[in-house]
Every structure is written in structure tokens, then in C-alpha cells.
Amino acid sequence: MVIGEGKPIKEILAMIEDRSKILLAGCRGCVTVCCAGGEKEVGILSSAISLARQNQGKALEIKEVTLERQCDPEYLEEIRSIVDDYEAILSIACGAGVQFLAETYRTTPIYPGINTNFIGVTQEQGVWAERCQSCGDCKLHLTGGICPITRCAKSLLNGPCGGSSTGKCEVDPETDCGWQMIYDRFKELGCLEQLEVIIPITDWTTSRDGGPRKIVREDLKL
Amino acid sequence: MTSDSHLEKMLGQGEFAVTSECGPPRGADAEVIKKKGALLKGTVDAINVTDNQTSVVRMSSFSSCVLLTQIGLEATLQMVTRDRNRIAIQSDILGAAALGINNILCLSGDHQKFGDHSTAKNVYDIDSIHLIQTVKHMRDEGKFLGGEELKGIPKLFIGAAANPFADPFESRVVRLAKKVAAGVQFIQTQCIFNLERFAEWMEQVRDRGLHEKVHILGGVTPMKSVGMANYMKNMVPGMDVPDALIARIKGVEKDKRAEEGVKIAVETIQQLKEMEGVHGVHIMAIEWEEMVPRIAEEAGLLPRPQIA
Numbered sequence: 001m002v003i004g005e006g007k008p009i010k011e012i013l014a015m016i017e018d019r020s021k022i023l024l025a026g027c028r029g030c031v032t033v034c035c036a037g038g039e040k041e042v043g044i045l046s047s048a049i050s051l052a053r054q055n056q057g058k059a060l061e062i063k064e065v066t067l068e069r070q071c072d073p074e075y076l077e078e079i080r081s082i083v084d085d086y087e088a089i090l091s092i093a094c095g096a097g098v099q100f101l102a103e104t105y106r107t108t109p110i111y112p113g114i115n116t117n118f119i120g121v122t123q124e125q126g127v128w129a130e131r132c133q134s135c136g137d138c139k140l141h142l143t144g145g146i147c148p149i150t151r152c153a154k155s156l157l158n159g160p161c162g163g164s165s166t167g168k169c170e171v172d173p174e175t176d177c178g179w180q181m182i183y184d185r186f187k188e189l190g191c192l193e194q195l196e197v198i199i200p201i202t203d204w205t206t207s208r209d210g211g212p213r214k215i216v217r218e219d220l221k222l
Numbered sequence: 223m224t225s226d227s228h229l230e231k232m233l234g235q236g237e238f239a240v241t242s243e244c245g246p247p248r249g250a251d252a253e254v255i256k257k258k259g260a261l262l263k264g265t266v267d268a269i270n271v272t273d274n275q276t277s278v279v280r281m282s283s284f285s286s287c288v289l290l291t292q293i294g295l296e297a298t299l300q301m302v303t304r305d306r307n308r309i310a311i312q313s314d315i316l317g318a319a320a321l322g323i324n325n326i327l328c329l330s331g332d333h334q335k336f337g338d339h340s341t342a343k344n345v346y347d348i349d350s351i352h353l354i355q356t357v358k359h360m361r362d363e364g365k366f367l368g369g370e371e372l373k374g375i376p377k378l379f380i381g382a383a384a385n386p387f388a389d390p391f392e393s394r395v396v397r398l399a400k401k402v403a404a405g406v407q408f409i410q411t412q413c414i415f416n417l418e419r420f421a422e423w424m425e426q427v428r429d430r431g432l433h434e435k436v437h438i439l440g441g442v443t444p445m446k447s448v449g450m451a452n453y454m455k456n457m458v459p460g461m462d463v464p465d466a467l468i469a470r471i472k473g474v475e476k477d478k479r480a481e482e483g484v485k486i487a488v489e490t491i492q493q494l495k496e497m498e499g500v501h502g503v504h505i506m507a508i509e510w511e512e513m514v515p516r517i518a519e520e521a522g523l524l525p526r527p528q529i530a
Contacts, residue, residue, distance in 0.1 A: 154304070154344065160389070160390070162383065162385030164390070170460065171333045172335075180390055192392075196400065
């Protein structure tokens, strides 16, 4: 899923400094699961903002809503009837949701209340970790199911580099070396010979380097 | 001969090669690199110039190499894939060959986190093995990666690095094998402080017959002080500095410790000379270039053979 985390309250307060009536919109998708932008976080953030504004002597009216998803047009429609009653929307969905709101409600300023960090997994309660860079050309069958583009700080395809030490990455002693993990996995699978294969130069056109990406499925279009 | 490289010629004729390296200045003063180069004249067969090592911005390796060639020295262009995509890389390869640089060392480079611009974006369009393939493709196929024909071939002698001391140890020789398969012709290793482990790695290299396919130059760095030894041990990733070596330097009086470091470097070279498959040494005297001629002299590497 998409993993995000709340922006510092100071940054949010600065964005909405001149506003007196805002819509605070959460999302029941990924950001609910990673506890960054669901209904619960809408409530917490709303209270924090209200309190801060009261202390500043600048009261603010906040309408709390949590949409099923902010990345689907039908759910964005749910707030159409009330959007014009507010000066701005503070969205705590991922970056896609924030942008989709902006595209849908063209005359209403939209502010991001969270930072969108990565596509990842819940490693344990309260710990999320990155797993995919969405390069658009999955190579996991070549690397034992561990992505070197994501898990190696240099995205090396034929690693490990000379900085791999006792299983850790040179960039951060807390971070596992992606290529050590690939090596261990090959060993476990009994296919260490796969380490010998040179993975060729990447075609990055399927990644962001080819420009913003879009998938059109004619078979699914109405 | 695949190039006009003096280093390639030396190694091809079976001479035990000596290379060294210069770190470029953190400014635009050409004299700094020329002075460092002049210190090494007659002592080494080629001089590497590092490419923004540890991600600290310096004068480019490319321009520093040109400055060295202007004073009659043979330069080895170190090139990292951290800062350039395949377009810039191929363009620099052509420029380097056109300006008389004969050797290239293909590296992935230190992560920008270690440098003075840690907020930078890294590139890593290709990795160091791809860079070897790229130079070879341009030189031997006469084509760009994109497939178009080159007008004028960059005749470069292709090198790369190997770190026998990083982990996982069993993968280190595999990585060398991949570099050889990609077309590398010479290897300069990470600084060797743990000769035992290096010998173990060389055994694996010989078991695979790689020593007959690539010229391996062992990396040697003299320790100036206990502080430097500790720093290398604890702060430089993938560096193997045995406690016994630190104890040996500590064991002599403070003002004789640099001397002891030089002695250790000389002994290391002497042992490397005896190791089957080691075809030379790469002396990296970090900000201590003036010590290289003495080390080479004491290790019996001088005078350098004059070859046609």
C-alpha cells in the first residue's frame, strides 16, 4: 500500500493561516491502514488545529469528512454539495488523493496534510517499510523476490557494492543491505548461481523517467 | 593492444605495474593537481584521479586527468555512475579519449550521504558493471548504447575496482567474475590491510581462472597514525583493518608511527609481489602523495622499466 505520515502541525498551520473555514478530508484507503489519514487521524488533527488556533485567538471552523477513497471520482462526488461552503480543503490522503481533489474542485485551494512516502508493507505494529519503487518493469523473478532498485541505496542491479558490511548498508547501519538479502535468499533457495547473471542496463521508460504514466484498459472502459 | 595506454602495455608485457592516485583540489587551482602529479613522475605507470570521492565536491576527475596528461603523465579517469546518466557518461568517454586519456576506472561511487551535498538526488541510471559494458561496447563495437555508429573510437583501457573485504565474502569473487564477463581488463582493489583475507580471496580468484583474464593490482595505503587506522577501521564502510595492525602502529613512539605505516605498506607490497595472479600495486597515499616514491623505492619497484 501507499505509506504516508502526518506533516508537522506547524507546517499545516502555516498553510491554513489565513483561512477561517476549512474542510478536513481523510481517506479510508491505504492511509487509514498506515494510520496517517483515516477517520481517527482526521479527528486528532482537527482537535490539534482547533486548539492551536484558539491559542492564537483566531478561531477556525473545521468540517470533518472521511471519504471511502480519494483516488476514485465517485467518492470525491460525495462532498460536491458542501465544498463551496469552505475556503479550502486540507486533505490527509496520499499525494494522488490530494491531486485528484484539486482536479475535481478547481476553484477550491487544496492543502496536503501528510507526506506521501512510499509503497510498502507493515513490518510490525507501528513500523512500515518500503518495498517497491513502481519502476514499471518488475525484475523480482531475477533477484529472489527482493527488489534491488528499492532495497539498494544505489539501486545497483549487479551488487553488492563495496560498502556492504556485516549485512548492513553503508548509508545507514540500521538498513539491511539489499544485495546481502538477495544473496541470502538465493542461498536459501539453493540457486546461488543466479548471482552470476548480469542483469542488463535498465530501460527506464516504464518508470517515471518516461514522463507521467497512465494505463488504459480498453476492455474495461464503459 | 586495445588502447594506447602505457599501463596496458606494461601489464601486457608482464611487468609488475605501479599505479597511484591523486585527489583533486576543492577549488579551481590547476597547480594543486600538477604538483601532486609531478611528485609521482617516474614512480608510477599511471595516476588515477578520484571522482568526487566520498561525495565531496572537488575539481572533476576529467579535467584533472587532462591537466596530468598536459605535463606528460598517464592518467586514469575514475568515473562513478552516481552523478551521470548514460548520456553524460558516453559523452564524457568520448571527450576523455579525445583529450588523450587512455585509462578509465568504472565505479558506482560512494553514496551522496557521505558528502557535503547530502541532499542531492543520485542518478544510478546504470551501475559499475554496466559502465564497463558501455566503454567496451563503444570501443569494440564502435557504437553508442542507443545503437548508432560512433565516428571515432574511444580507445580506453578498462578498469574497475574490487573490494575483497566487503560482505557477503562469498559474493565478492562472483562480483569480480561479472566484471570480467562485462569486459574489465584491470582491477584495482580496496586497500589491503588484512593480507590473510586478501590471500583467501585471491585463491578463489585463481580457482575460477580469473587471474588469467584480468590484471589485478592490489591496493596499498600507508597509515599515517593510529587515528587514521581507527578511522579507516570504524568509519569507512567495507574496510578491514585488523586490530594487530593498529597495535603494531601503537607499539612505536608517536613520532615514529608514520614511519611504521610506511614500513607496513612496503612489507605489504613485497608480499603482494609474491602472490600468484597479482600483477601490480595501486598505492593510495591519501593526502600523502609525496610518500609514494619512497614506498615504491623501498619496495624495490624503482626504477620503472622503460618499455617501447
